[in-house]
Structures are given as C-alpha cells and as structure tokens.
Amino acid sequence: MTRTRRRGRTLGRLVLIFALLTAGAGVAAVVVGSRADDRAVAARHLRTTVRREIRSAATQTDTTNHRADRPIGDAELVANSVAKIASESGSVLREASTTSEALARAVDAANAGNLAGSQLIYDGEAADALRRLQDFLNRARLYLAGAQQAAVALQVSAT
Amino acid sequence: MTTSFTIDPEPDSAPREPLAPRIRIAWRLGVLLLAAAVLAYGLVTLRESRTAEQTARRRLAAAHADLLAAKDVQRRAEADLAAARAAITDFSGSAQFATAAGAALVDVEAQLTDRLSRLRVAGSTEDFDAHNRIVDELNGSNDSVGAAVDALELPFRNFSESLGRLPTARCAGPLTAPITWAPYGTSGLKCARLAVPLDYQHQRGPSIELTIVRRPADNASGALPLLLNPGGPGGSSVAFLREAALLLPTDVLQRFDLIGVDPRGVGQSTPVDCADNLDPLFDIDLTTEDLNARSNQLDKIKHIIKQCKVRSAALLRHLDTKTGARDLDRVRAALQVDQISFLGFSYGTYLGAVYADRFPERVRAAVLDGAVDPKYAVSTLNFDTDTGFDDLLNEALLDCAANVLCPFHGTGDTGPRYDTLMTKLQTAPLSVGPRHLGRGLAELGVVTALYSGHDGWADLMDALATAQAGDGGALLALSDSYTGRRRDGSYSNETEAHYAISCTEVRSRPSHDDARTKVRAISTTPDRFETVSVMLSIPCAFWPAPPNRNRTGTLRARGAAPILVVGTEGDPVTSIEDAEALTKALVSGHLLRWQGDGHTAFGHGVDCIDNAVSAYLIDLTVPPEGTTCPAE
Numbered sequence: 009m010t011r012t013r014r015r016g017r018t019l020g021r022l023v024l025i026f027a028l029l030t031a032g033a034g035v036a037a038v039v040v041g042s043r044a045d046d047r048a049v050a051a052r053h054l055r056t057t058v059r060r061e062i063r064s065a066a067t068q069t070d071t072t073n074h075r076a077d078r079p080i081g082d083a084e085l086v087a088n089s090v091a092k093i094a095s096e097s098g099s100v101l102r103e104a105s106t107t108s109e110a111l112a113r114a115v116d117a118a119n120a121g122n123l124a125g126s127q128l129i130y131d132g133e134a135a136d137a138l139r140r141l142q143d144f145l146n147r148a149r150l151y152l153a154g155a156q157q158a159a160v161a162l163q164v165s166a167t
Numbered sequence: 168m169t170t171s172f173t174i175d176p177e178p179d180s181a182p183r184e185p186l187a188p189r190i191r192i193a194w195r196l197g198v199l200l201l202a203a204a205v206l207a208y209g210l211v212t213l214r215e216s217r218t219a220e221q222t223a224r225r226r227l228a229a230a231h232a233d234l235l236a237a238k239d240v241q242r243r244a245e246a247d248l249a250a251a252r253a254a255i256t257d258f259s260g261s262a263q264f265a266t267a268a269g270a271a272l273v274d275v276e277a278q279l280t281d282r283l284s285r286l287r288v289a290g291s292t293e294d295f296d297a298h299n300r301i302v303d304e305l306n307g308s309n310d311s312v313g314a315a316v317d318a319l320e321l322p323f324r325n326f327s328e329s330l331g332r333l334p335t336a337r338c339a340g341p342l343t344a345p346i347t348w349a350p351y352g353t354s355g356l357k358c359a360r361l362a363v364p365l366d367y368q369h370q371r372g373p374s375i376e377l378t379i380v381r382r383p384a385d386n387a388s389g390a391l392p393l394l395l396n397p398g399g400p401g402g403s404s405v406a407f408l409r410e411a412a413l414l415l416p417t418d419v420l421q422r423f424d425l426i427g428v429d430p431r432g433v434g435q436s437t438p439v440d441c442a443d444n445l446d447p448l449f450d451i452d453l454t455t456e457d458l459n460a461r462s463n464q465l466d467k468i469k470h471i472i473k474q475c476k477v478r479s480a481a482l483l484r485h486l487d488t489k490t491g492a493r494d495l496d497r498v499r500a501a502l503q504v505d506q507i508s509f510l511g512f513s514y515g516t517y518l519g520a521v522y523a524d525r526f527p528e529r530v531r532a533a534v535l536d537g538a539v540d541p542k543y544a545v546s547t548l549n550f551d552t553d554t555g556f557d558d559l560l561n562e563a564l565l566d567c568a569a570n571v572l573c574p575f576h577g578t579g580d581t582g583p584r585y586d587t588l589m590t591k592l593q594t595a596p597l598s599v600g601p602r603h604l605g606r607g608l609a610e611l612g613v614v615t616a617l618y619s620g621h622d623g624w625a626d627l628m629d630a631l632a633t634a635q636a637g638d639g640g641a642l643l644a645l646s647d648s649y650t651g652r653r654r655d656g657s658y659s660n661e662t663e664a665h666y667a668i669s670c671t672e673v674r675s676r677p678s679h680d681d682a683r684t685k686v687r688a689i690s691t692t693p694d695r696f697e698t699v700s701v702m703l704s705i706p707c708a709f710w711p712a713p714p715n716r717n718r719t720g721t722l723r724a725r726g727a728a729p730i731l732v733v734g735t736e737g738d739p740v741t742s743i744e745d746a747e748a749l750t751k752a753l754v755s756g757h758l759l760r761w762q763g764d765g766h767t768a769f770g771h772g773v774d775c776i777d778n779a780v781s782a783y784l785i786d787l788t789v790p791p792e793g794t795t796c797p798a799e
Contacts, residue, residue, distance in 0.1 A: 072244040
C-alpha cells in the first residue's frame with residue numbers, strides 16, 4: 009500500500025513536471041510568438057515606409073517623364089507646321105497655275121476684243137482661284153506663326 | 168499560472184487521507200490537459216506570429232525589390248530626360264533653320280499671290296499695256312515658287328533626320344479598347360494606349376501595353392488608317408511617324424491618318440530592357456593577337472546579354488513577328504476598321520508580309536519597301552562581303568578617286584587608303600574624348616553611311632578624311648547613330664529591342680561555341696566588314712530566350728489584296744533578289760523596281776517611285792508589271 013502511494017506520488021510529480029514543462033513551452037512559444045509579432049509589426053511599418061518611397065519615386069519618375077514633353081511637343085509642332093507649309097506648297101502651285109491660266113485666258117479674250125468675256129474671267133474664275141490661293145496663304149501664315157512660336161519656345165527650352 | 172494547479176503539495180508530516188484514485192487521475196489529466204492547452208495555444212500563437220512575420224518580411228522584401236525597380240525606372244527616366252534635353256538642344260538649331268526655310272517659302276507664296284492679285288486688278292482696268300505685262304510676268308511666277316520648294320528639299324531632309332533622333336514623349340491617354348485618343352503634344356498628333364496579352368496562348372494572363380500615335384490626315388473626310396513600320400527590327404514607329412510626316416508625298420498625307428504603333432518590346436510600348444551601359448557590346452577589339460583577351464571580351468558581352476533575362480524575362484519569350492502581327496490586328500480592331508493599309512520598310516516588310524499571311528482579308532493595301540527575303544526574316548546581322556556593302560563601298564571610293572575635291576581623295580588611291588586606315592585603327596585606335604575608335608566601330612560607321620546609298624557618300628568621305636587626319640569623331644558619331652548611343656553614354660531602346668527581336672527570328676542562331684570559334688578565327692588582317700559582322704552577331708549566341716520555333720511557313724498571303732513590293736537594285740542591306748523572292752512568295756505580290764541605291768526607296772523624293780506608290784495606296788492602282796524607275 010505504501011509502495012503504491014509512493015509510486016502514485018512519483019507519478020504525480022512526473023505528471024506535474026511534464027505539465028510544467030509543457031505549459032512552460034507553451035508560454036515560451038507565446039513569448040517567441042509575441043516577439044515575432046513585434047518583428048512583423050516592425051516589418052509592416054518598414055514596408056509602409058518603403059511603399060511611400062516607391063510612390064515618391066513613381067511620382068518623381070512621372071514628373072521626369074513629362075518634363076521633356078513640352079519641348080518635344082514644341083519640336084513636333086515645328087515639324088508638323090513646317091511639313092504642312094511644305095506639303096501645301098503643291099496646292100499653292102496648282103492654284104497659282106489655275107489663276108495664271110485664267111488670267112492668260114482673260115488677256116487673250118481682251119486682245120481678241122472680247123472685253124466682256126475677259127472681265128467675266130477676271131471677276132469670276134480668276135477671282136475664285138485667287139481667293140483659294142489667299143486661303144492657302146493665310147493657312148500657311150498661321151502654320152508659320154505656330155512654327156516660329158514653337159521654335160522660339162524650343163530655343164528657350166534648349167538653353 | 169501553473170503554480171495554482173499544484174496537486175501534490177510539500178510532503179506531509181502527518182499522514183493524510185489519500186485522494187480517491189479517480190479524483191487523482193482526474194486531477195492529473197486535468198493538469199495535463201491544461202498544460203497541453205497552454206502548449207497548443209502557444210504553438211498556435213507562435214505559428215501564426217511566425218507566419219505573420221514571414222509574410223511581413225516577404226512583403227517587405229517585395230517592397231524593397233519594387234523600390235529598387237522604381238528607383239531603376241526613375242534613374243532611366245532621368246537618363247532619358249537628359250538624353251531628350253541633349254537631343255532637343257541639337258534639334259533646336261535645325262528647327263530654326265527649317266522655320267526660316269518655311270518662312271522663305273511662305274514669303275515667295277505671298278509675293279506670288281500678291282502679283283497675281285495685282286495682275287487681275289490691272290487686267291480689269293482694260294489697260295492693254297497691263298495685259299502684255301501680265302503675260303510676261305506670268306511666265307516667271309510659278310518658277311519662283313518651284314525654285315523655293317526645291318531649295319527647301321535639303322534643309323527639310325536634314326530637319327527630318329534630326330526629328331527622327333528626337334525622343335518620343337510618353338502617352339498620357341487611358342488604356343482602353345476601342346481606342347480613346349488623347350492629345351500627344353501640342354502639334355495636333357493624338358496618342359492612345361492599348362493592352363494586349365503578353366502571351367496569346369494565355370489571353371487572360373498578364374498583359375503588356377502598346378503605344379499608338381496618329382497623325383490625322385490633312386483632308387479629314389474619308390481618311391483611312393495607314394500603319395507604318397520603319398523596320399530595324401527595334402525601330403520606333405512612333406518616332407518614325409514624325410519623320411514620315413515630312414517625307415511622304417502630300418497626297419498620301421492628305422488621304423491617310425498615319426498610325427505609328429511601337430511594336431511590343433520597342434520604344435513607348437512595353438520595352439525590352441537589358442542594361443544601362445551597352446558599350447561593351449560594341450567597344451571591342453576582336454583583332455587583338457591575344458586570343459584570351461578576345462575571349463574575355465566575349466564574356467563581357469555574355470554578362471550584359473544575361474541581364475536581359477533579369478530585366479525582361481517574361482517579354483523575351485513573346486517577341487516573335489507572328490505575335491507582333493497579332494498585336495497589329497488588335498490595333499486594327501481597336502481602331503474599329505475592317506481593313507488597314509500598311510507601309511513597312513526593311514524588317515517592317517516581314518512584319519507586313521506575316522500580317523497579310525495571317526489576316527489576308529484585313530489588308531486593304533500593303534507597301535513593302537526594302538523587302539526582306541521571307542526565308543530569312545531578318546537580314547541585318549551580316550555585313551560581310553556576301554552583301555552589297557563591299558560593292559557599294561568600292562563604288563563610293565571610286566567616285567571619290569575620280570573627284571579631286573573629295574576630302575578622302577588623297578592621291579586618288581582611295582581603296583588602299585581606306586584599307587590602310589582600317590588596319591591603322593585596328594592597331595592604334597583613335598581617342599575621341601574618353602572613348603576609342605577601333606576598327607569595329609569605324610566599320611560600323613561606314614556601314615551606317617552606306618545605308619543611305621549615294622546620299623551618304625559625302626558624309627562618309629568627310630568622316631574617313633577626318634579619321635585619316637586623326638579625328639575619329641565623325642565616324643564614331645555615325646556608328647553611334649546605328650547603335651542608338653546618346654552623347655551621355657546611355658542608349659535608346661532600339662539596340663536592345665533589335666537584338667531581342669532579331670535573335671528570336673534569326674534563322675540560324677550561332678551557338679556559344681560558334682561565337683568563340685568565330686572570334687578566335689578572325690585574322691589579324693581581316694577582310695572588310697568581317698570584324699563588324701562578327702561583332703554584331705555575338706549577342707545572339709548568348710541570347711537568353713529560345714528562338715522562334717513557331718515560324719510561319721511559306722508566306723503566301725492568299726486572298727489578300729494586291730501587295731506592292733518595292734526593291735532597290737543598289738540596296739546594300741536587302742538586295743533586289745530579296746524583293747524578288749518576297750514578290751514571288753506572295754500570291755498577290757507585285758514588284759516595283761528602282762535603279763537607285765541605298766536602303767529603301769519610297770519617300771526619298773524619287774518622283775517615279777513616289778507617284779507609283781501613292782497611286783497604289785490611294786486608288787489601289789498597281790503599277791504595270793515590270794515597272795522599273797530609273798535612278799534620278
């Protein structure tokens with residue numbers, strides 16, 4: 009009976025020690041876990057800072073990306089305007105030619121004594137062709153003004 | 168906490184009544200369960216905390232990587248900005264000159280209009296003397312405008328070339344389909360962005376971005392889209408569009424909306440990126456007697472090429488031309504048109520032919536100028552004597568020998584002088600600031616000038632003469648324009664994109680061993696262009712993505728509208744035989760020949776070619792079979 013009680017006590021102590029060790033391990037795990045939590049929180053904070061830096065870098069990149077847009081736009085405006093002046097010069101030549109032909113016919117008519125017919129050409133066909141020619145010229149002047157303005161802006165950007 | 172559960176207090180001095188066995192067992196079990204619960208709680212907490220920590224750390228690491236990438240992008244954007252500023256400074260002078268030329272033209276037009284107005288008024292007065300004066304004056308009127316237009320040709324050409332070197336702006340438009348156009352600068356151009364699948368086999372997977380720029384037709388009514396591709400591969404269509412607007416005939420500009428789409432990997436579309444400093448790819452000496460030194464240079468190139476995989480891994484596997492053609496069709500669909508017209512130069516002819524083959528019913532018209540033989544897809548990796556470069560160089564040198572005013576004339580022995588100069592550069596490279604001009608870069612400069620045919624001879628002879636006099640700056644500038652190297656040492660994306668697409672498409676890619684063998688085999692007295700040819704072929708030997716195994720078989724484009732192939736008899740890059748081969752391959756191919764020289768023909772001011780191509784593009788009138796335009 010005494011041996012049984014002693015064995016029972018030993019078993020009880022073993023159970024106690026085992027329980028203490030187990031619980032201790034649990035507590036240790038909680039402590040270690042809490043430290044890991046702290047580190048996770050610190051990492052999250054750091055990540056927030058890094059994300060902020062990324063946003064800042066992205067904003068700066070965006071600003072940098074568009075910093076050359078204006079002068080590039082000016083350059084394209086010069087190019088486009090000059091290209092239009094050049095490309096419309098063909099139409100100017102055609103209209104000038106039409107006007108010349110009309111004037112030549114008016115002169116021929118006048119020299120042939122057909123003054124009324126001549127006048128009709130001067131006031132009609134020649135005047136119309138001249139109006140179109142003037143339209144082309146006005147447009148070319150507008151393109152030129154745009155190109156000159158952009159070229160000046162470009163020069164300012166370049167310096 | 169556990170102490171409160173002590174069940175076996177200090178040993179008794181007096182015997183106590185033992186607990187009932189069942190209660191004792193219950194106690195012990197309870198204690199054990201409690202301890203197990205504490206342990207379980209601890210372990211769960213630990214696991215969760217560890218997981219949270221790992222996740223946080225992983226996200227932090229990813230954020231750090233993102234930050235590095237963002238800073239890298241920022242750094243490159245700053246380099247681009249610096250390059251843009253330098254280019255704008257260069258361009259500014261050219262722009263002043265062109266504007267002055269434009270002003271001179273407008274002035275002549277104003278004088279003409281004024282004169283015709285005065286003549287009309289004078290005629291109306293019924294003064295017969297006035298009539299006679301009218302006849303005399305009319306005879307000279309148009310000549311003055313014609314002369315002013317002719318005088319503009321050279322400044323405009325220089326201006327357009329400067330324009331081609333200007334960087335392109337980024338498109339700020341939304342990423343939508345159908346396309347939503349946003350203003351692109353202030354010059355009336357429009358731009359749009361379009362998302363396309365990275366991999367068409369996985370259309371729901373990651374996407375990449377294409378940038379599209381449009382120059383509206385001068386005559387808005389009934390305008391049709393004309394898609395442009397300048398070739399390369401790797402050339403930016405967006406950048407080319409500005410140049411094209413100056414070079415293409417007026418009636419084409421009036422009828423067509425010019426559309427520049429930067430292909431995948433190129434320019435403003437999702438670009439290929441390898442390294443910041445590409446100098447080691449080109450600044451090499453493959454003729455040194457020290458074979459180990461040659462191998463070491465090869466290793467440096469290999470190192471740079473490997474970086475492409477680090478920076479652009481996913482994209483590198485999807486840069487084949489067939490995929491590029493599918494992108495074009497996405498653009499067509501986003502433009503909401505049933506058919507497109509296409510104008511492709513050099514490699515752009517291959518892209519156009521692949522598109523026509525894949526989507527024949529979508530082609531309204533296609534002009535393929537400077538045609539690549541479809542068997543080879545890309546042909547720009549080899550400049551050796553098999554190509555026309557040596558012939559064209561000989562012609563240029565003979566022309567110089569016959570002209571005492573030619574700066575490289577010397578005593579008329581231009582051929583030997585050239586070879587002596589190259590040998591000298593091989594053993595004693597010229598210093599140009601902190602850089603050196605050796606044989607490889609010098610030959611690359613020569614190649615660049617020869618691309619322009621006769622038009623490039625004057626620049627070439629000037630550059631050779633200055634190099635002969637000890638100044639390698641002009642030859643180096645020519646080679647830099649080929650490689651896209653900017654003055655600040657950074658490179659445009661063209662070289663990276665060029666290799667990314669070329670190495671994917673090139674028919675026979677050299678192996679590592681081939682490259683080493685080739686490099687070791689170069690004699691110390693190499694043939695003309697041998698060094699540059701080997702130099703340019705090396706990157707493909709180390710290219711970190713597989714070659715295109717999904718190549719379209721024979722390109723037939725069966726069912727497509729007539730396709731106009733333009734071939735130049737003296738083209739050193741893509742020979743007339745290439746154009747003939749492409750014409751023969753395409754069921755509806757028609758060949759237009761030009762007896763001139765240089766790479767490509769349309770838009771160079773050759774009336775016969777420009778008129779024939781314009782008539783085809785506008786009215787779909789194919790030139791009669793066998794049409795050959797003479798050199799002007």
